[in-house]
Structure formats: structure tokens, C-alpha cells
Amino acid sequence: MDARLAAGLHEARSHTGRQTDAHPAVAGAGPALMLVDGHHLLYRAHFGFPRRVTTASGEDLTGLFGFVALLRKAHREHCPDHEVVVVFDAEDGSAGRAENVPGYKAGRAGADHSPVVHLPAAKLALDTAGVRWLEQPGCEGDDALATLARIAADTGRAVVVFSGDRDLYGLLDGQRVRILNTQLPAGRQLVTAADVATRFGVLPVQWPDFRALTGDASDGIPGVAGVGPVTAGQLLADGRHLEDLPETATGRAGTGLARARAQWPEVVAWREALRLNARVPVPDGLLTDRATPELLPAGRLLTEAGLW
Template identity: 35%
Template sequence: MHIHLVDGTYELFRHYHAVPPARDADGREVAAARGVLHSLLALVRQGATHVGVATDHVIESFRNDLWPGYKTGAGIPPDLWAQFPLLEEVLTAAGFVVWPMVDVEADDALASAAYLAAADARVLRVLICTPDKDLSQCVRGSRVVQVHRRTRVTLDEAGVRAKFGVAPTSIPDYLALVGDSADGYPGVRGWGAKSAAVVLARYEHLEAIPEDYRTWTANAANPAGLARSLAAQREEAFLFRTLATLREDVPLFSDVESLRWTGPRPGFEALAARLDAAVTQPPRDGRAG
């Protein structure tokens, strides 16, 4: 069997910016949630049998306690924020397994689900459906892969190495060095994607990088400057790696068969009809029609 793990938060954001707004009879904005629903039903029509969807029921997580600049829900448009519970409601009614995350993030749920599914010998392939670079750390060979559904790009382990220059297991170290503006941490001064890839391709993890740059066998530009910067921000670098490392211990399910899609639940048709009857509004500035 193949297991499809979907980043519901990403899908909701993507559809919010890709489709015109629409309101149901109660005046609720529903277009993005409706778009995600149709997208996942299309995934089933294309052959997906076992599907799990992770959402950020709240944006903040334990990582906000570790780093004050970590991402929050500030700035999320109210009509997008209001669709998070709607998305969870409609996907559950449609028969999908949904994991609304509170203390941890949707990314942690996807990583945990991938770990649990890959441990089952019946599973032939795990497909993590998100473009989020954090999830590249979960890729294993060609059995656990990352899928960007919009661009139809699939990354196996070789694909991750080709894209980032490092192995999947080095992705948290890579992000610690280069930073992640989307998640709100800056990385280590002076380190960029190229230097991080060159050094980590040789040493794999932060603690293995020699303090004395003169002993480096990685052909990085300005090794002295890189070594000084890493030494000065060593504690921050390890903290950033902690922020970038996804949890694999979230207890989501005990049997992958619980992810099998068996069809909509009672009441789904009425809810879907309300969404499909929503009246489309003129596109807002910055949103595609």
C-alpha cells in the first residue's frame, strides 16, 4: 500500500491565494477550504487509498518557548484563519483522517506519521505531500519521498541531495546554518546555502565540523570566516537545529489501516452542498482569480 500524508496547513494557504473568495449562506469565507476538499477528493480519484491530513489547529507550538522570534499566527488574514476549523470539519466529514495539532506543529505530525508508516512492512511507499523544506529530513531512499503536488515534483533521497547538496539527515543542520525566514530564525551569520552544503556534505552534522578551519577537508570559500562565525554563534546554531528538527514521536495511530479512506460520513453531502453553493466574490488584491 501507499500512504499519502498531506500538509493541510500548506494546502489551505495555497488555495487561499489561488482561488477567488466565496461566502456561504451564513456569510462565512469558505473558498480555500472548499478548494482543499476538492483537491483531496481528486487525490482519491487518482488512486490514493490511505490518506492522513495534518493541520495547525493553532500556529504557536513548543518552539515559541525556545526562540522568541519563532513564527506565530500574527498577520494571518481573519478570513483565512477562520477556515482552519472549517477545513478540519469538512475533511473529517469527507472521510479523511485529520490530525489538528496544538502543542506541536503539522510538520511534526507529518514526520511522525511518516515514521510510523515506514515501520510497517506492508507499506510500499510513503508520500509526504508538501513543498516545505523541513520535511526533506524525513525522506528515506525511494520509499519515503516528498511530493510537491502543484509542480508534480517528487524528491527521493537523491533528489534531496541534488536540491540542497546534503543528505536528508543533514537538513536540520543545514537549516540551522542558513536559517529559515518562514519559521522565524536567522541562521548563522556569513553562512549561505552553498557554504552550508559544501561543509555539511563532508561533515554531516554541526558537532562534526572542526573548530580549526585549517583542518577542514571541505572546499568552502572563506573557511576562516565561517569557522569564526560558527564558533561565535555555536549555542544559537544548536538551538536553531532543535527548532528545525521535526518530532517523530507524536502518537497518531497504531495501524496504518486506520488511514484507509472508506468514503464520506453521514452529513457530508449537506455540508459539501453548502460549500459548493457559496457565492464567489471579486478577488482581493494579491489573490489570483
């Protein structure tokens, strides 16, 4: 392992310690913050909930019911003392990146987007539960998540981001920001900066460079042909970014380097599209610095909201 990665890994581990469900914040900084990737959770609930949930009239409410149930479970079991804020993608959120990278998220156009029919009801359920949510016009949800995570962490609050989206790995920052993915096996559901460094051989700050080289099919980023995680890790050794790639390399790394340089403008554009913008405008006062009370069971909450 190269010296810079080893130092970064040591730093990440020194902050995170052993994996735990506790996310202590700096004394006096307010409760820890649980940020929720709203669209990801809604789609996961609709397509992955263990059983279909229908009303007496036969209406399929699986996505809505599962959204509330999975959120309640994650909050109760992992973040009971956290303030909860749910972030959704704006309808036009990816337009800016698509202008710079043709094909960005183009593959999603033909996907099954039936879960979005439950989006207004999910927001109403959150309002009924007293959970704040944000859909910032013109903004991808990942950028809003990054901005809120930065704001909270800068004031000393610990942050956990509830999502299974690897695009958010770039947010990981020692004890300050972690990711909760309850789809992972028990004991590995809390993803830390150290986990990324150990598994992929890069630090979270290098994640956009890494994904630009290896590709990100879900975002329509093809990556460099023949460059997989191992080769990308070799090219990005010593904490390098794309601008710092070595002049020469041997074996597969050499082939990958030559191919990357042959399509350099595209690779750099991919990296920029994958970078999170932690400086987007968000409403003042969205974060209340108050822990969110335990949510009602899904059936009861939907009944109170008039949705059941």
C-alpha cells in the first residue's frame, strides 16, 4: 500500500474506530444528522420490499408503505437520536450535467419510473410525521445531500447518509460523515472512509477520479475501456488525481493510462460530472438542531395522513 493511502487510511480509522451504531457529535454542536436519499429509498421500497402492500380496493401502495417502513426501521435501529431530513431529486436536477456530458443518466429514460407516482404522498407522510424534506429546484439530490452534510459537519455535528448509492462515497470523512446502507450484511451496513480505502484502494476524495476511469453505468459514464478497479487503483496510487497520473506505467496500468490519455477530455468531463457540489443553495433554517421523534408504524402514519 502506498504511503499516502496508508496515511489516509490510518486517519480514517483513527476517527471511525470500530463500527458502531452510535454517531457522536461534538459536545454542544446539536444532535447528529440523518440525511435520507429520498428517491433511492422510494425506488428501493417499490421494487425491493419483501411483499406487495395493497389497499382494500386493490391499489398497490408498496412503494409508499415501504418508504415509510424502511425509514422508520433505519431511524429506530441506527439513528434514534438523530435529526432526520429527507432529500429528493428535482425533476430538472441533472440537466446541467447532461449539457456537459452527453448521455449522462440517459439510460434511465427507459427505466420503470412507476415509483414516482407515490412521491407526493411520501412528502405528505413526511409532513404528517414532522420530518423535514427538501426538493431544491434545478438540483440533483446528491448535491443537496452533500451541501447539508457539509453544513452540519462544519458545525461539529456527525452525519449519517442513508443510501445505497455509491456516488455518495465522496462524502465520507472520518467520524464526521458516514453512509448507512441497510442492504449490506449486518456488521457492514455503516460504510466509512476506511472501508472505501480498504476495498477500492483510493480515498473518498479520489472517488470521482476512480469512477471516471472505471465507469458508472447507472449515470451513463462508460469509463475507460479495460480499466477496472485494480488498474484504476494503481493509476491513482499515492493519492493522485487525474491530473497527477504517472507519465508511464507497465502492464495493464500502462495500457489503461494510454487509453485514458487518448480520450482525456472525456475522462475529465466524466470526473467533473461525478463530483458532488456541496455549495448548492438550500433554505435557511431547514436544519432545526432537534432530534426527530420516533416515527409511527407505516400503517398508522399513512392512516393519519389520510393515505390509507
